Amino acid sequence: MHKKRGQQSIVFAVPPVITSTANVVGPMEGDGILTEFYDRILEDNLDNNDSWEQCESCMMEWAIRAAVAKDNSVLTDVDYVLAGDLLNQLMSTHFALRNIGRPFLGMYGACSTLAESMLVGSTLLDGGFANKVVASVSSHHDTAERQYRFPTELGVQRPLVSQWTVTGAGAVVISAVGKGPRITAATVGKIVDIGLKDPNAMGPAMAPAAADTLWSHFNDTGRPPDYYDMIYTGDLGSVGKALVIELFKEKGIDLSTNYEDCGCMIFKEEQDAHAGASGCASSAIVFTGYIYRLLMRQKLHKILLVGTGSLHSTTSYQQKESIPCIAHAVAVEI
Template sequence: MNKKRGQQSIVFASPPVITSTANIVGPMEGDGILTEFYDRILKDNLDDNSSWEKCESSMMEWAIKTAIAKECSAIDDIDYVLAGDLLNQLMGTHFAVRNVGRPFLGMYGACSTLALSMIIGATLIDGGFASKLAAAVSSHHDTAERQYRFPTELGVQRPMISQWTVTGSGAMVISANGDGPRITAATAGKIVDIGLKDPNAMGPAMAPAAADTLWRHFNDTGRQPNYYDMIYTGDLGSVGKALVINLFKEKGIDLSTVYEDCGCMIFRKEQDAHAGASGCASSAVVFTGYIYQMLMRQKLRKILLVGTGSLHSTTSYQQKESIPCIAHAVAVEM
């Protein structure tokens, strides 16, 4: 069977099952909209660790081990761990996974890393190269701010177009067999760079990449937007979300009735996150919490998760490069 569809998409012959999920968030996220859908909420952004980076690692380790325990599996049953974060050289992930002790594949797609890990994981299982694996991502507001922008202690004023990096981690177990929603199709994105250079304006930079991947997914698979109960992008925030809707309006398609952005679902307006949430954990904590539970309760039956990533670095910004962006789409169905 030819599993490739069109130019960029895959339809899985034996769709892998997401058999369990787990998530953990910081106190600001825990005080937000989706409080009831988090497994654990930290009391502060250190959680008894000596640095924010160590806190981020401990969150990911906890999420991976909790997802595996929820599935009633032993850690040795996991063939691979696919995971990543936003820090240089995946530092947070490496220190988290060293305590898991399973074969590890490091993933990097900036804030699209969860979707990327789901695609690679589903491909490994559908191809017969694994029977069970864990996928996980993390981000931390204070580690990301220190790396990409300014030391948190400076208290630099943020422009209204900026977003708040989510402190949290989400993990899932993907299996060849079992109960739960299945990963049925995927579309790998292309890098789209429209020339923006402001690292505070990630939503506008990533929106064209999200729209490009969505358009390719619909064309490759023959599915229309209303095939899905909901389409979720990862962390475009309110500005990027509006741009995606407008880009599709130009094509004569109204996405607004079946589309939401995870970055608009985490913080309440009065929490002053400006344009919304961002970070690897933005899509991760929403998917492993709210979306997964809605699928399991069959309040949603078919969703498309489009992870969005801004692929700049501190070096590229200092060299005045523009921001290359990516988006990967994963179809998950009951």
């Protein structure tokens, strides 16, 4: 059976099953909107570690182990772990996987990494190359600030268009057989770069990539927007979300009725996250908690998760390059 659809999409012949999820978040996230949907909330951003980077690695390791335990499995049942984070050379992920001891594929799509990992993992399962995989990501506000912007201790004033990197980690166990929501289709994104250069304005930079992948998904699969109960983008924040709605309005499509951005669902207004949340863990903690539980309770039946990633680096910014962006989509149904 030919599984490719159109230019960029896949419809799985034997849709893999999401059999369990787990997440862990920092204290600010724990005080936010979705408190009841987190498995573990840290008391502080170090969690008894010597550095923020160590804390981030420990969060990912904890999430992977917790998700596997919830699946009533052991680590040796996992054929591959597909995981990534925001730091140079996937530093947090590599240290997290030291103690996991399973075959590992490092994934990098910036904040689109969870959707990318789920997409690649589902392809391995549907192709018969694995029976069980884990997709996992992490991010940490203080590690990201230290790498991409300024040391947290400087207290630099943030522009209102900026977003707050989520401290957290999420893991998804995906199996060839089992009970739970199934990943039925996916769309691989293309690099979209509209020439923006401000790393504080990631939402506006990523919005065209999200719109491009959504449009490709609808065209490739023949599924209109209202096929899905809800469409979730990763971390465009309030500014990027509004831009996606406007871009589709120009095509004559009202996306506002069943569309939300994970970056707008994490922090309360009084927490002063400005334009919302960002980071690999933005979509991860929302999907592995809130969205997955609604699917399992059958309050949602069909959702499209579109991970969005801003692919700039400290080097590209210093060289005054623009910001290339990408978005990957996975359709999850029960």
